[in-house]
Amino acid sequence: MKIEVFAILKEYFDKEFEIKDPLKTVEELRAHLAFLNPESSNVLKICRFAVHDEFVADHYQLTGSDNVVVIPPSSGG
């Protein structure tokens, strides 16, 4: 699946990258990302995930063709 990250997460990961491991849920993806870069784990804990422009919950079932966006807490305004 393709992953895209924003803002502070770009300090831990490439802006876009691909994960080939067979991850089933958002919860597993969050843990996997923290495993790839342990320094990101505190930020990842408070990130939301989105697929097709909609936020998805931790139990959301991922497929290999999903484009997943990782959204840190907002800091607009």
Add this chain to the structure above:
Amino acid sequence: MEYITSKDLDLVALLQQSHHPAAGAVVLFSGDVRNNNVGKMVDFLEYEAHTSMASKMIERILNDARKRWNLNIAIAQHRTGKVRITESAVVVITASAHRAEAYAANRYIIDRIKHEAPIWKCEFFTDGTKEWGGNCNCHKDTGNINKHIYEFEDIL
């Protein structure tokens, strides 16, 4: 209207478009970039957004405001890219028959944009350091990344 733009926000033009024959009150909020934060001097800010999600979310927030209050005008625009000191990073304009509704709706809209829309600022300080800053930290109090504490709740 483009909700997210990399161009300068034209507050005067937006205000000119925001007069309505049934509205006796127009409120314009501009979130300006200031030269200091947490005791450090700020050089400029850079904003990043997930444009399609942020646009949809701002539209949803404006529609929610229109349901809550009787508004003649409700618009909002947020910048991306480099925004300099005193420039506007976000603008919200509301117009209604009387001022109470325009003020309340304006505060509701900016508050929800700041907490919910996938938009982020990076502060560049005059000492050469930078920091992704001003994150919504509501989860520390609510225990839920989807639950926020809004300023507008104090006044409703």
